Amino acid sequence: MDAILFWVLAAGAVTASVLVIGQRNPMYSVLLLIVSFMALAGLYVQLGSPFVAVIQIIIYAGAIVVLFLFVVMLLNVPTEEMPTGRQARLLGGAGPRRFGAVLSVLLAFELFWALRELKAQALPSSDVMATSVKTIGLRLFREYSFAFEATSVLILVAMVGAVILARKEPQ
């Protein structure tokens, strides 16, 4: 049961992510990103972290993606045209596209190699209790309290920055 859930969610996450970067219509990309987030939230629940899963849905899928969606809708982002001519073939023509594709594949291979060096270790038995929110809270507000406060200042700065950057120039 655990295995089926993992493979289904993993396949879903990978497919959704590939479609996110592959879709031409940015609206669909954003919606597929939500699907990818949901799949990942499912994986977090399976890993015994329901709190992180719910936080992911509330903040990532519920707020950040809404922000993306607003921008896509308001700016009426055009569907990207496919490159024509020599640039069209992914591996044809020197240029950033080919270089970028090669780099990504290299990265993937390197990560796989690094992981193979790590001996595959089975996870501890599946009746590990879900992490309680209390544990996370105590950790967060004791050992990580400085990071917490710093993050709140960061969000404040980001908020002010975003408002100023997106404002129309006062005439």
Place this chain on the structure above:
Amino acid sequence: MDPQLIAQLVVIGFTFFMLLNSAAILVYMERKVAAFVQQRYGPYLVGPKGLLQPLADIIKLLMKEELRPKAADRFLFYLAPIVSATAAFAAFSVVPFGAPTTFFGLLKEPVRLAPADVNVGLLVIFAITSMGVYGIVLAGWSSNSKYSLLGSLRASAQMISYEVSYALSFAAVIMLAGSLSLSDIVNQQAGYWHLFGAIPIPKWYIFIQPIGFFIFLTAGVAETNRAPFDFPEAEQELVAGYHTEYSSMSFAMFFLAEYVNMVTVSAVATDLFLGGWHGPFPLPDGFGWIWFLAKVFALLFFYIWMRWTLPRYRYDQLMEFGWKWLLPGAVLNLIVTAYLALKLGGL
């Protein structure tokens, strides 16, 4: 088959069925209450006292022609009402409506009266409610009309603005109860305080969090796009709302979603502030859900009453209220609750 499993499945099916029914009941209730507020009769022809009116409405809606604007994005156009309705139903799945019961001894162990009971239940409700915004956003976008788009953007901006106050008001309750699970929170509200040693007052959180209750209900009303915060919907009377291009079943789905959202907000408010299934005087074991129903209906009546009594907020007034008054109020409520909880100790 394991009778526990069957009982649990029956509870799940029953909850879903009752949610659908509640939407129908709410349609009737809304029209009748509106009528009495406006000193007229309301529907009284179809069935005794007009009770079969929702059935007539549903049949009419089902038989209408399903239209779709040609330039609308077909997939998203049909996805939007589905997302709205699914989010509305899914949010109710972690709301318990009664104490775990053995159905009068039929079962060996008590089965909980909720489709699911997660230990982060309250956050799950919040998460799924924030997914409901997408139904509105997609509806406006896929209708391919500037007015629908702007209407849906306003509606979704309103929803996400009031979500913050919503969360802060129930954060105060979480602080008092010490748990995120709704059944735990309800169980904390069992029992009575004795005022002046004689008058028993039930230990509901509304008595120690009155402002929190007010903020929660206000934010809930704004979240469900109901009066007096329904400017994006009422735009329909002026220009266009996000669901003008929809007809027949898709339109019905949006209204189903709205009514089920109302029920969810009322049910969560009952569980958080009004003691859930613990009543002012205790009923015999296994009948707690009657109290729950009564309280939810009282809140729903209050919802409908508010709609037909209060004038509508204009959009900028609405946003100003949400950000400048409700949010600081919720933050202050949280701070004061935290201070008092610390000071007065085990409350």
Place this chain on the structure above:
Amino acid sequence: MLPEPTLNSYLMLSAILFAIGTAGVFLRRNIITILLSIEVMLNAVNLAFVAVDRFRGLVDGQIVVFFVITVAAAEAAVGLAIVIALFRHKELLTPDAFTSLKW
């Protein structure tokens, strides 16, 4: 019978998602899609943190995920504000259009 997921499978999944995100950043010519690919990468990293956390029985990974999500929110907000400002200037969203600082 499908093999049980081990820590390695979760880390592999995280690596695949990260590589997909990187490919998106390199290959797409629309700034918003590039930002989306960055979010995919951040998610992949979050998955790695939570997986290792489960394996080690700690809670710190989840707290780091909490911070990563928060920082991603801040970054998305500022990034999108910049995109809006750029769009207002040029009506285009391809990164190639904004090369006036290139020497």
